Amino acid sequence: MFAFRKAATSTRFHFLTRRGLATHIPLAGSSVPAVLHLKSGQSFTGRSFGAQKSIFGETVFSTSITSYTESMTDPSYRHQILVFTTPLIGNYGVPYNVTPKDSQDVGVVLEAAGIQCAAIVVADFAEKYSHRTAVESLADWCVRHNVPAITGVDTRAVTTLLRDQGTTLGRIAIGDDAAAPAPALSEYWDPSKENLVAQVSTKEPYTLNPDGDVKIAVLDFGAKANILRALVRRGAALTVLPWNYDFNKIRDQFDGLFLTNGPGDPNQCLEAATNVGKTIQDWDKPIFGICMGNQILGIAAGLEAYRMTFGNRGHNQPVLALASAGSINAGRVYVTSQNHQYALTLQDPFPQGWEPFFINCNDSSVEGIKSTTESGKKIWGVQFHPESAGGPLDTIEVRAIRS
């Protein structure tokens, strides 16, 4: 036991010294009081182990049992207070998150360079961590990225509430703020009223793996790095574009279009849906979208994106492949990684030329759409994350699984 601890600690000091950070950042005051207030009136007390900063956000829960570092760096969690239903969080620390940046590499090991969620809430923060890739503790990482974190919270009670009343606006109050009364209802800030995609999307186009075999344009709504890595690994040359770039102006140079994941309400991005609407009308090359990308495709096709009660966040969401998925896959259930609050309507009939692709086995929400064979188009979207990180690999190569 001691040997493990020693190894983790010396790796961390090695990392900090190598990068010129001579002093160890101490574990943020674990006796500092902290409170999670919900706009619905409930308050949950705990202790701070992250940045000593109070924030507002949208309170959501994730049922994933591992990969807290991947979830926390996923830009789709922007401005969300992330409650982990798994009680013990932090036990394997945080890995080194930088790779040599070259034209084929997105430059990070996780999903983004920094923490993207607004704060985390856990039942039991593991102060001792151990993993061969760990270079710092979850507490140190949160402090370095100025992200508040609370431990000692009854996360089962919070989750039960959120499941019943839905995703709820919240406030994390740390230190002196924790002793203050809960905010007035009018003080709660609602991130879903903002265009969060504009905050996280690239501001300028850039390329990755320019010598790749297939030229794909990527509309960046807040891409997880592993999506870009997954495309580059398959030999694609990527041109990553800002979310509202009109791809139609340059589409002749490309073999395909990809639409990424992203934070917030897809209805804040109607400009992108209008652009994509023009593309799907008269472009016959392949188009694929993940999560927000699926929602933008759906809006462009004439479906509506609605707000779900508590969304689906976790790495254990079962989805059923429909007949439209093809005879190899139809009828199979895949366990998938998900992080979303909105979904496309399951309407009958579906817009002309489109059909549902997958259905969620828990709540029957639409888990993907595709163009019909008769339409002659090659367009697919999935609400889940086939590229995983974190989560099961069931859908990373759907066809390969059966063979």
Ligand SMILES: NC(=O)CC[C@H](N)C(=O)O
């Ligand atoms: N991961 C995503 O792309 C999420 C899409 C959208 N922000 C939602 O919450 O539904």
